[in-house]
Amino acid sequence: MATTTFMGAIRETLRQEMRVDPELFVIGEDVGAYGGEMGVTKGLWEEFGDWRIRDAPIAETAIVGCAIGAAITGVRACPEIPFGDFLGVCMDQICNQAAKIRYMTGGQLAVPLTLRTTMGGYLNAAAQHSQSLEAWVAHIPGLKVVMPSMPSDAAGLLRSSLRDGNPVVFFEHKGMYGLKGEVPDDPEYQVPLGVANVVRPGTDVTIVATGRQVHLSVEAAIRLETEGVSAEVLDLRSLVPLDTEAILESVAKTRHAVVVTESWSFCGIGAEVAALLADEGLAHLNGPVKRVGARHVPIPFSPPLEDFVLPSPARIVDAVMEALA
Amino acid sequence: MTQSEVEPRVPEATELTLLYKQMVLLRKFDERVGELFRRAKLPGFVHLYIGEEAIATGVCAVLRVDDYITSTHRGHGHYIAKGGDVKACMAELYGKEAGCCRGKGGSLHVADTSVGMLGANGIVAASLPIAVGAAYAAAKVRKTDQVVAAFFGDGATNEGAFHEAANLAGAWKLPVVFVCENNYYGVGTRLGAVSASESLVERAGAYGMRALALDGNDLLAVRAAAREAVERARAGEGPTFLECRTWRHRAHSEGEQPNYWQEEERNEWLGRDPLPRFAERLVSDGVLTEHDVSEIDAVAVARIDEAVAYAEAQPLPAEADALLDVFGPAWPVGS
Numbered sequence: 001m002a003t004t005t006f007m008g009a010i011r012e013t014l015r016q017e018m019r020v021d022p023e024l025f026v027i028g029e030d031v032g033a034y035g036g037e038m039g040v041t042k043g044l045w046e047e048f049g050d051w052r053i054r055d056a057p058i059a060e061t062a063i064v065g066c067a068i069g070a071a072i073t074g075v076r077a078c079p080e081i082p083f084g085d086f087l088g089v090c091m092d093q094i095c096n097q098a099a100k101i102r103y104m105t106g107g108q109l110a111v112p113l114t115l116r117t118t119m120g121g122y123l124n125a126a127a128q129h130s131q132s133l134e135a136w137v138a139h140i141p142g143l144k145v146v147m148p149s150m151p152s153d154a155a156g157l158l159r160s161s162l163r164d165g166n167p168v169v170f171f172e173h174k175g176m177y178g179l180k181g182e183v184p185d186d187p188e189y190q191v192p193l194g195v196a197n198v199v200r201p202g203t204d205v206t207i208v209a210t211g212r213q214v215h216l217s218v219e220a221a222i223r224l225e226t227e228g229v230s231a232e233v234l235d236l237r238s239l240v241p242l243d244t245e246a247i248l249e250s251v252a253k254t255r256h257a258v259v260v261t262e263s264w265s266f267c268g269i270g271a272e273v274a275a276l277l278a279d280e281g282l283a284h285l286n287g288p289v290k291r292v293g294a295r296h297v298p299i300p301f302s303p304p305l306e307d308f309v310l311p312s313p314a315r316i317v318d319a320v321m322e323a324l325a
Numbered sequence: 326m327t328q329s330e331v332e333p334r335v336p337e338a339t340e341l342t343l344l345y346k347q348m349v350l351l352r353k354f355d356e357r358v359g360e361l362f363r364r365a366k367l368p369g370f371v372h373l374y375i376g377e378e379a380i381a382t383g384v385c386a387v388l389r390v391d392d393y394i395t396s397t398h399r400g401h402g403h404y405i406a407k408g409g410d411v412k413a414c415m416a417e418l419y420g421k422e423a424g425c426c427r428g429k430g431g432s433l434h435v436a437d438t439s440v441g442m443l444g445a446n447g448i449v450a451a452s453l454p455i456a457v458g459a460a461y462a463a464a465k466v467r468k469t470d471q472v473v474a475a476f477f478g479d480g481a482t483n484e485g486a487f488h489e490a491a492n493l494a495g496a497w498k499l500p501v502v503f504v505c506e507n508n509y510y511g512v513g514t515r516l517g518a519v520s521a522s523e524s525l526v527e528r529a530g531a532y533g534m535r536a537l538a539l540d541g542n543d544l545l546a547v548r549a550a551a552r553e554a555v556e557r558a559r560a561g562e563g564p565t566f567l568e569c570r571t572w573r574h575r576a577h578s579e580g581e582q583p584n585y586w587q588e589e590e591r592n593e594w595l596g597r598d599p600l601p602r603f604a605e606r607l608v609s610d611g612v613l614t615e616h617d618v619s620e621i622d623a624v625a626v627a628r629i630d631e632a633v634a635y636a637e638a639q640p641l642p643a644e645a646d647a648l649l650d651v652f653g654p655a656w657p658v659g660s
Contacts (some may be wrong), residue, residue, distance in 0.1 A: 020659050023466050051465040062454050062489035067471075069458020070510070073393065074444060075466050076656060077458075092486070096448050097455060104434040105444055106427030142651055165656035254603040 002185055007177040009151040010040055010116075016187045018048055021076060024162065027054040027063055028080030032117065037082035038177060045155060054150070060090035064115065068098050071113040071167075081117040082136065084133050084171060091136075098167040099142030114161040115167070118214055119147075120173040120262055121310050127298035132211070132226035132263035136167045138239045138272075144168040144193055145239040149214035151181035153237055155189030156272055164193065173212040173262075194241030194322045196252065205256040205320050208273050210236050213260040213292075213311060222314035231320060239269050248281050254288040256323045260316055265293035270314060290319040329446050338612045340659040344544060345607060346380055346621050348600055353625040354411065355475040357633065358401065358418060358432075362579045368420050371432045374402030376542075376574035379599035380506050381406035383547030384474050384567075387555050391460045393441040393473045395452035397577040399506075399573075400445025403476050409437035415632040421639040428642045429650060449511075450484030453477060453503075457490045460499040466562070472558045474502045474551070480511030482525050488532075489568070495532035498563035503529065505566065506541060508573040528565030541569030542599040550647040572597070 004012065026041060026050075032055040045053040056063045060081055077162050081087060094115065101109050121130035124149030138145045146161055146168055150155040154172070161168040167175060183189075185201035199214060200221050209217040214235045221231035234250050236243065251257045257277055261269035270291035277289050295309045356374040361372050377399070377527040385394065386407035396403040404414055406510035410425060417424030418432050425437050443459065446452040456475035481487050482505060494501045505525055509516045517523045519610070529536035535557065540548050547569060554565035572594035576583050607613040613621075 017658075023505060024461075025466055054465075056490060057489075059489040059492065060491045061486050062457065065451070065454020065490065066458035066461055069443075069455040069460070070462035070466065071458075072455070073459045073460035073462050081605045092448055092451055095452065097446075101444065102653055103650045104423070104426060104430040104438040105438070106429045107653065108436055108438045109425070110653045110656075123482065144652070163656050163658045165654055166652045205495070251436055 001182045003180055004151055004183050005177065006151045006154050006172070006179040006181070007038070007040055009155040009183045010158055010172065011042065011044065013155045014041070015044060015047065017159060017162050018044070018052060024076045024078065025052040025054060025070070026080060026279065027056050027066055028062070029056055029058055029082055031080055036080065037201065041080070058085050061093055064090040064093035065097070067113045067115070068101070068111060071111045072101060072109040073204040074114045074311060076162065077113045081115060084117045084119040084128050085128050085131050086134065087117065087133055090216045094137065094143070094169070095140045099140045099325070100305045101228060102166070103142060106258065110165055111167045112157070112165045114164070114170050116170045117169065118174045120175055121299050121306060122175050124301055124303055124306060126301040130256045130299035132171070132173055132294070134210070134239055135263055135268045142167065143240060144273055145171070146193060147171045147239060148237065149176070149211055149235050151179065151324065153197070155183050156189050157193065157237060160190045160193050163190070167200050171211065176212055186304070191237065193238045193242055195237065195321065196243035196246035197235045197237055198232060199235045200231070200233040202230040202254065204254055205232070205323055206247070206250040207231050207233045207252045207258050207260060207316065207320065208236060209260040210239065210269060211262060213262050216311060216313050217260050217316055219313040220320065223313060223317050224320055227247060229320060229324065236269070242272070244276055244280070244286070247276060251281050252284045253276060255284055257285070258290045258292060258316065258319045258323050260292045260311055262311060263293055264296050265291040266296050268293055274319060289324050290323045292316050292319045337641070341612055344386055344548070345603055346384045346615070346625065347406060347601065348378040348544065349413070349621050350628065351382065351405050351626045352600055353622070353629050354405060355401055357629045359575065359579055361633070362588070367418050367425045370432050371579045372399040372577065373575045373579060374399050376598065377508065377571045378402055378508055379544040379603070380504065380541045380569045380571060381476065381549050383544050384502070384551040387552040388472065388474060390440055392471050393443050393456070395443050395456040395459070396445040397452065397477055398445060398447055399478070399483070400435055401432070403563050404435045404437060404445065407437070408440040409435070409442050411628065412635045413437065414634045416636040416639050419636040419639070420641065421636055422642040422646065423639040427646065427650070439641050445540050448480035449466060450477060450486035453481065453487050453490035454493070456501055457493050457499055460494065460501045461497070464500050465497070470559045472500045472502065472555050474504055474507060476504045479505065479507040479516050479525060480510070481507060482528055483511070483520060491529065491532040491534065492523070494564040495534050498561065500558035501562070501564040502551065502558055504551070507568050507570050510573070512577045512578070513583065515585065519532040523566070525605040526566065526568040534564045534566045536566040536568070537617060538568040538570060541571035542602065543599045544599055544603050559570065581612045634638060
């Protein structure tokens, strides 16, 4: 075990995987000598050179399309889109091409690529640089969607994604890059996709959370403890595949559920989890399923406005109390 | 003519005959598809390549089996010209389990990766960045000398994806041949009504590409231009843009009633139909006789008959097949 940051875990996993597969390449804006818009690829260009750490123009359709073209001819690709908000610019390549090529060709072509991008607010970056758009891509069959919440998961989930053989959209919260944690030294360390993680056990309510909201949920759980409420925090880790068993198992125990996403609740993953509980877990429930997410407006710039719109531990606590009422 | 004068022409004559046979096969295939569509034998929609056969035939004639092509919604001709399995293509159009895409893709998505045909594509211009990526992987990562020919229409050159792809190919001198099939209409809209110029070759120059416009209904002109483009691409000299000016004889999509053509222009183009034009040339050069020409027609028709019979005899896919091929197995990594 070594202590590293969320960003360092991603960088080292990329480095290790690129050493194992001499054809795996990264393509994105400023990923080369500049080190990536967020700094994730710093130092990789020096080791792997121009064509495996490839600076691209600010042309997201070309970046993702280039990755797809390589992938379908057997060369794994890891494109980087610096802000998840820019997925809109290349959505056709993601949702109509990467997601569907294997299916449309009757399985003739594999699309082994992991699209790394960022998500999230609390940075006063305003409406076009703060969104959490995982529901957009999770909706489309043919894409796997991953959202780590801690350095060890970032490493293990990224390795699993790169080796998955299918298109994966990998969301990294911009506000978590500096988060430190223990990461196994094992260069084969993997966290399988589709396996949720109980990050804090509890008995009275299940807080199902994703990405950075896992940390806000744990903070809420600590506050709840002082009020005599034992909250279990379940980190989904991947949205596709979704670990439905873990959700149902936890709620069967706690009989109450709150779902926390940084994205808007409306038509989001929280709605999916609530629907799952309504379909298959109704007998377990002793109260309503509550959702906490961004309020349904664009993410505003000014700090008090953004703080009001995005989830907070206080809102999670309130939602838990409503669920238990 | 003495024997010594004739002999060196034999291989070329054989090749010209094969090229003609190929064009006829493309024509007969899509003529039959149109007929089957009208008889409601085929589900969905079909976009026919009739009139444009010289382009796919001329370009694919100079490609190797391990070279790649990407295609469009009008892709049957590209598929067959690259050497794709004709029976499997027909079965795909019928939605059969034995189709090249197991009935999952249909006319808009025919693909035969065993011959480097990476797929027809239902989104205009979307295949161009993908073609560039295949070329990138070949030239810069795997370090092979494979070439990618990307087919697309005039309409695609107004899409952002075209410009992004062309820019990348030009910036990195990637081995891509951009084969623009300019038939002057994007569905029913005239190119000149929505573009500053109908001369698309002008656009390619901005991306540092060699670019030339040519008569896309002249098989040998297409082959010659494609040969040079492919040789340059293979030698690492970068992409070429070929604006192949042509005409689609049929509606954008079968069943549509075109009201947008100007009759005089249309007739002029129909008079330049690449098939009779090439046949006449081969006959006048003594490569083929009139009898050979009709024999080639008959052989192609018989081959299509066979493909149709095969496709009709195949079972439809089982419902459960709909749930397969969404995801595949893990990628083999390490030793």
